[in-house]
Amino acid sequence: MLVLTCPCCGATAEETELAPGGEAHIARVGPGADASAFEAYLFHRKNPRGVHFERWRHAHGCGKWFHAARNTVTLEVYGTYPAQTPEPPRELLEKIAAKVPGFDPEART
Template structure:
């Protein structure tokens, strides 16, 4: 079972207490976006076998959205952080790199 710590209220919540929200750190386009930008926002998603950054909502708790870095194969959680964060915190990226040398995904720098 997947257990994530809510960065707001500090509760270790089981996945039954959470609601998934898809991929984290997507650039959302507003009015005036090109057809290609809007298409990519709707349909172009990472679906890695391994480390992934996701959005979750603590639905049966504080109700707030947050991000989680986890491995989709092993359910290993590298950390959680507030949804308002525009890129994964350095400590989480370093924890992933320490366990998975050579790991790359997106450039957040």
């Protein structure tokens, strides 16, 4: 079972209390975007084997959105941070780089 800590209220919750929101840190398109840009926004997502940055909502708690860094193979959670953060925190990227061979924190920023 996936267990995440909500950085907004501090509660630790199982995935049944959360709602997934897909990939984090993607560029959202506005109403003036052409059809191909809107298609890319809706359907073209990374689905990596390993480290992944995702959006989650604490649905049965505070109701706020947050981001989580986790490993899609082992389900290890490296950390969570508020959704208003434009990119993963440097400390979190360094923590992941120390644990995951071949992970390049510079490739994320």
